[in-house]
Amino acid sequence: MNMKVEEISYSVRDKRLIESISLEIIEGEFIGLIGPNGSGKSTLLKNIYRVLKPDRGGVYLNGKDLSQMTQKETARSMAVVSQEANMAFDFAVMDIVMMGRAPHKRLLESDTARDQEIAERALARVGMQHAASSSFATLSGGEKQRVLIARALAQEAGFLILDEPTNHLDIRYQLQMMDLVKALKLTSFAALHDLNIAACYCDRIYVLNDGRIVAAGRPEEVMQKELLLRVFGVKTQISRHPSTGKPAITFLPEMLVN
Numbered sequence: 244m245n246m247k248v249e250e251i252s253y254s255v256r257d258k259r260l261i262e263s264i265s266l267e268i269i270e271g272e273f274i275g276l277i278g279p280n281g282s283g284k285s286t287l288l289k290n291i292y293r294v295l296k297p298d299r300g301g302v303y304l305n306g307k308d309l310s311q312m313t314q315k316e317t318a319r320s321m322a323v324v325s326q327e328a329n330m331a332f333d334f335a336v337m338d339i340v341m342m343g344r345a346p347h348k349r350l351l352e353s354d355t356a357r358d359q360e361i362a363e364r365a366l367a368r369v370g371m372q373h374a375a376s377s378s379f380a381t382l383s384g385g386e387k388q389r390v391l392i393a394r395a396l397a398q399e400a401g402f403l404i405l406d407e408p409t410n411h412l413d414i415r416y417q418l419q420m421m422d423l424v425k426a427l428k429l430t431s432f433a434a435l436h437d438l439n440i441a442a443c444y445c446d447r448i449y450v451l452n453d454g455r456i457v458a459a460g461r462p463e464e465v466m467q468k469e470l471l472l473r474v475f476g477v478k479t480q481i482s483r484h485p486s487t488g489k490p491a492i493t494f495l496p497e498m499l500v501n
């Protein structure tokens with residue numbers, strides 16, 4: 244599944260939150276989106292997954308204009324895992340995964356054995372089958388994220404959007420989550436905060452600053468100290484990770500630099 248974003252802009256009242264953003268994601272790629280707090284990452288993703296409507300420009304999935312698709316059609320092509328893992332009501336884990344089947348059903352159509360089988364398989368793929376009847380609210384942050392990935396898998400969409408999927412997770416769960424998503428081999432677009440994680444896992448990275456894309460490329464092209472200083476306002480040393488060969492970013496606190 245290929246995705247193309249063409250010149251999208253979005254404003255609230257007079258404030259332009261994202262400005263003329265274009266990008267392309269090719270089938271099978273894992274693409275990162277990085278940028279400082281408030282740079283517009285969530286706003287961009289929401290414009291892509293149709294919680295917000297761009298003022299200008301368009302989003303195309305396999306050449307098809309998303310704004311011409313029904314929400315159900317969109318959900319069959321695109322699944323979203325966001326950082327807001329809390330549900331207003333408590334549900335059993337399996338019920339949450341089964342929600343992923345909704346875009347494939349007619350209104351009030353009941354679940355079939357095939358839906359059940361797809362949901363069970365999705366839960367097994369994220370290693371959470373033992374928790375099928377547990378209450379979602381009682382799970383740890385890492386487990387919740389895995390269940391939400393399972394829901395996205397049950398949705399059988401070819402394109403996965405992740406909005407800061409590792410927020411609030413400790414380092415072990417962050418790596419586990421990223422390894423899991425990579426192993427799924429879905430075409431993915433992920434807003435990430437941790438630059439080393441982005442450098443390690445992404446095929447390509449887009450850098451957002453003040454609502455605009457200011458750099459794009461492979462991790463080694465993007466992770467340059469001048470750019471990181473300009474965009475994030477931090478001093479860094481960039482080396483090559485001894486095992487992965489990817490850029491490894493070391494941050495230099497002001498008090499040590501001076």
Ligand SMILES: Nc1ncnc2c1ncn2[C@@H]1O[C@H](COP(=O)(O)OP(=O)(O)OP(=O)(O)O)[C@@H](O)[C@H]1O
Nearest residue numbers: 255258260278279280281282283284285286287434
């Ligand atoms: N509904 C809104 N009305 C006004 N301003 C908004 C609205 N939604 C977002 N913003 C502003 O738009 C900017 C971009 O916000 P956004 O949440 O997209 O950034 P982000 O890069 O995802 O940030 P973070 O890394 O902190 O999650 C911020 O300055 C934010 O305050």
